[in-house]
Amino acid sequence: MTGQVTPMMAQYLEIKAQNRDALLFYRMGDFYEMFFQDAVAAAEALDIALTKRGKHQGDDIPMCGVPAHSAEGYFLTLIRKGFRVAVCEQTEDPAEAKKRGSKSVVRREVVRLVTPGTLTEDTLLEARHHNYLAAYADIRGEAALAWTDISTGAFHVMPCPLVRLGPELARLTPREVLVADGTDDAALMIIEEAGASVTPLAPSSFDSGSAERRIEALFQVKSLESFGQFDRPDLAAMGAIIDYLEMTQKGKLPLLRAPTRTLAQRMMQIDAATRRNLELTSSMHGGRAGSLLATIDRTLTAGGARLLEHRLSSPSTQIAVVQERHEAVSASLENDRLSNALRDALRKVPDMDRALSRLGLDRGGPRDLAAIRNGLAEAEHIHDQLAASGLPEVFQRAARALDGHQTLRSLLDAALVAEPPLLARDGGFIAQGFHQDLDETRRLRDEGRGVIAGMQADYAEQSGISSLKIKHNNVLGYFIETTATHAQKMLSAPLSETFIHRQTTANAVRFTTVELSDLETRILNAGNRALEIEKTLFQSLRQAILDENEAVGAAAAALAEIDLITALADLARSEDWVRPQIDDSRAFEIDSGRHPVVERALQKAGEPFIANDCDLTAEGHKAALTLLTGPNMAGKSTYLRQNALIAILAQMGSFVPAKSAHIGLVSQVFSRVGASDDLARGRSTFMVEMVETAAILNQADERALVILDEIGRGTATYDGLSIAWATLEHLHEVNRCRALFATHYHEMTSLADRMEGVQNATVAVREWDGDVIFLHEVRPGAADRSYGVQVAKLAGLPGSVVSRAHEVLDALEKGEREGGDRQKALIDDLPLFAATPVATPQPVKQSALSERLMDIHPDMLTPKQALDLIYELKALDEDGGTEIV
Structure with missing residues (x-):
């Protein structure tokens, strides 16, 4: 018998053969079961028990399982560990299967493939972060990148040559990227470095001709011209996404919005290293805490938070767009009372985008209906507040999108109870009075329960057994239960003529009556009938929403826009930020600029932040560079970063932390601040530094803003100095950009006298009794020394080491003044290091x-x-x- 395959196992093996690259969650009753190697892998990944069930070809079959009601949490764990999950459900009622024969297996099908880029459940997603699925297509050297968030419906595409792939993936941070089989290894490496899961598809998925027809069918149009002009790579990338969604969602496509073609020239270009160095959306330690995004986020809705992250990741280079956003924030600041009223209403707005997406995929529940209802109610309230406000066009566009939903809102308001359950199968979400047949069926069901209670009292009186109870379970239905002590009385005449024995347990005896059986049938039918009516009504309400999905989606987008504007206004008001002046010049004048993240940290510690000016205004096509010197710990890196962040904040549409700011349009921001080994690719710290510096010198244009910190420090002194010197000259002569260049090579300060566009600045310090005091003030001029030994003392180096460092430093400086040979002689004459105890401090004299x-x-x-x-x-x-x- 061990060689035989049971019908159920035959079914499992057939379905598994069609989903070899995924863990198959095979539904059996209330559990998802896994078998064979799937079970071994899942048990290890989920840390659950691995058991066995039966034999296959003479060997034990490994098995493990998880409860179906809590499967989502297991999905997330497996996805994070790099697995894909095929969800196999029972698609047939067991009663129907029995009609085909007693040994017939219930029909099962894979209803969904769960992958990193196709998650929609709230429990699997971060509410304030997009979950992008991307596709990269390359057709004869021309390439495009498409991306979508199926949980919100966003759908975009842009031309993307290989050199731009890394920066764009860093901007979007997609969870999964689709590529064609045979894609170039360089592209695969870039995707993997971005932290995304790579999913190869057959080349047919990227066929641009088929893709165009696929897109037209999805959006039910005869031509894509109404959406814009798309090149062949654009179509191929978008088509691959749609093909993949059809495959993973088993035909239930999400509600994607019309595709939008984005051009790189319309966004500030920020590469992956710069995003990491500036900690725009995540900190160096990973996670959101400590990032610029976490510091400035005052949004109240999930949609507003996602929009903020998008704007911060993709600052605009269109002056009209930036100025319109500034105007909206300024108007919100001036209309303080209205802004506060809008924020009070926004606090009640649910995540309509994701509720709409789940309904579109038929994964929604009553609470998603309620989310649309509640969101539209607040939209109507906010529309009424904005209608006569006289605010700028951004608000007026939003107000128009919030209007016209009264019919749908009224339907949902009348149909749904205030707090519906999570699942439609639980019932009880349709309000009383909405549907006459449902009300009558519920009345029968509810009165039947009352009749059961009355019947129990009658039977207790008739039998003289006060402890008699009428109970219910799924096996026996309704039954009368009494203790074994009283059972004999009911088993004897005359009570035995009424009470029919059904079951004896260890502690009780169970009976029924003809009357109870008849009533049970009526009650059960009423309960099932009520549930069926509610399920039908759920589908009709879902369809009513889907019929208005474009308008509902536009309302959700409008609410997110209002949330972001009022949040930025609240930030500017509470932190004393100002509206920047953005124009087409090459100005860069910051008066009393501050680093928002560092300032917030100092506020918590009760310490002030020292603001500093920055002037990098460039004339004509000339460069404007500031060479910044000063000791470590004085604040050079903070100063560099804060000016880059101010430019990014300004062009995303925010006010900025300064007294005033005049910024000529910045097309690119490059940062080379700090570095670490890249062991996986065999790169030293210095190599990483050089690669990042090379990228800047090869790409920065006249409108770029570049911040460089300690170029050349990872190698020998003269090598490092020569590299730093040549780098600054290249920025000045070739790139001709605006740049801040921090260095410890004081020899470079002479370049300010030789190059018209270079100026010196230093971070002020004071010495007191051999210690260094950091003033954190940036002033014109050059530092006379680096104070490295004093900083080492502050760090806690042993006194003997600090004393020895002073001796060596004095000898080196003396030798440098007297010439190279004399310097070598002085060093040779230095006594060897003696780790003698530090002398006991003498008592301090007091006046x-x-x-x-x-x-x-x-x-x-x-x-x-x-x-x-x-x-x-x-x-x-x-x-x-x-x-x-």
């Missing part, structure tokens, strides 16, 4: 004035005593105070 001050207890002084004390202390000070030990 008589200090001694007297230590004896004073201010809280115990009367006003007269305090005045006399002042005269006494003044006299001691004038005498110079005899020093005492």
Whole structure:
């Protein structure tokens, strides 16, 4: 018998053969079961028990399972560990299967492939972050990148040569990228470095001719011209996404919005290294906390939060767009009362985009209907507030999108209870009075329960057994239960003529009656009938929403826009940010600029942030570079970063942390700040630094803003100096951009006298008793030294090491003044390091004035005593105070 395959296992093997690259979640009753190698892999990944069930070809069959009601959490764990999941459901009622024969297996089918880019459930997604699925298509050297978030319906495409793929993936952070089989290894490496899952598809999925027909069919149009002009690579990338969605969603396509073609020239270009260095949307340590996004996020809705992340990741280079956004934030600031009223309403807005998407995929429930209802109710309220406000066009466009939903909102309001259940199968979500047949069926069901209670009282009186109960379970239905002690009475005449014995358990005996059986049939039919009516009504309400999906989606987008504008206004108001001036010049004048993330951290510690000016205004086609010197820990890196962040904030449409800001359009932002080894690719810290620097020098144009920190520090001093020197010259002569260049190579400060567009600046410090005090002020001029030994002392290096460093530094500086040979001789004459204990500090001498001050207890002084004390202390000070030990 061990060689035979059971009908159920034959079915499993057939379905598994069609889904070899995914873990098959095979539905059996209330569980999803996995078998063979799927079970071994899933048990290890999920940390659940691995068991066995039966044999196949003489070997035990490994098996594990998870409860169906909590499967979503297991999906997420598996997706994060790189698996794909094929969800196989029972698509036939077991009663129907039995009609084909007692050994017939219930029909099952894979209803969905769960992959990183196709998640829609709230429990699997971050509400404030997009979950993009992307596709990269290359047709004879011309390439495009398409991306969609099926949980919101966003659908975009842009031309994307290979050199732009890395920066665009860094901007979008997609979870999954589709590529054609045989895609170039360089592209695959870029995708993997971006942290996305790579999914290869057959080349036919990327066929541009088939793709065009696929897109037209999806959007039910005869031509795509109404959406814009798309090249062959654009069509191929979009078509691959649609083909993949048809495959993974098994024909239930999401509600995608009309595709939008994006051009790279309309966005500020920020590469992956710069995004990482500036910590735009995630910190160096990973995660959102500590990033610029987390610092400025005042949005109240999930849609608004996603829009904020999009704008911050893709600052605009269209001056009219930027100025329109600034005007909207300014109007929100000026209309303080209206802005607060709008924010109060926005707090009640649910995530309509994702509710709409789940309904479109038929994965929604009553709460998604309620989310649309509640969102449209707040949309109507906000529309009424905006209609007569006289606010700028951005608000007026939003107001128009929020109008015209009264019919759908009224339908949903009348149909749904205030707090519906999660699942339609639970019932109870249709309001009383909405559907006459449902109300009558519910009345029968509910009154039947009352009749059961009355029947129990009658039977208790008839039998004389007060403890008699009428109960229900799924096996027996309704039954009468009594204890074994009283059962004999009911089994004897005359009660045995009424009460029919059904079951005896260890502690009780169960009976039924003809009357109870008849009533059970009526009650059960009423309950099932009510549930069927509710399910039918759910589908009709779902369809009513889907018929208006474009209008509902536009309303959701309008609410997100209003949320973002009012959030940025709230940020500007509370943090004292100003509206920047953006124009087509090459100006860059920041008055008292601040780093928003560092300032927030200092506020929590109760410390002030020292604001600094920055002037990188370039004339004509000339460069404008500031060479910044100063010790470590003085704030050079903060100064560099804050000016880059101010430019990004300004062009995303936000106010900026400064007293004033005039910024000529910035087309690119490049940052080379800090570096670490890239062990996976065999790159040292210095190599990583050079690769990033090369990218800047090869790509930066006249409108770029470049910040460079400590170029050349990872190699020998003269090598590093020569590289830094040549880099600055290239930025000045070839790139001709605006740049901040921080360095410890003080020799480079002489370039300010030789190059017209270069100026020196330094971060001010003070020395006191051998220690260095950081003032964090950026001033014109050059630093005279690096104060490295003093900083090392602050870091806690042993005193003997600090003392030795001073000796070596003094010798080196003396030798440099006296010539190379003399320097070598002095170094040779230095005694070897002796790790002798640091001398015991001598007692600090105190003046008589200090001694007297230590004896004073201010809280115990009367006003007269305090005045006399002042005269006494003044006299001691004038005498110079005899020093005492």
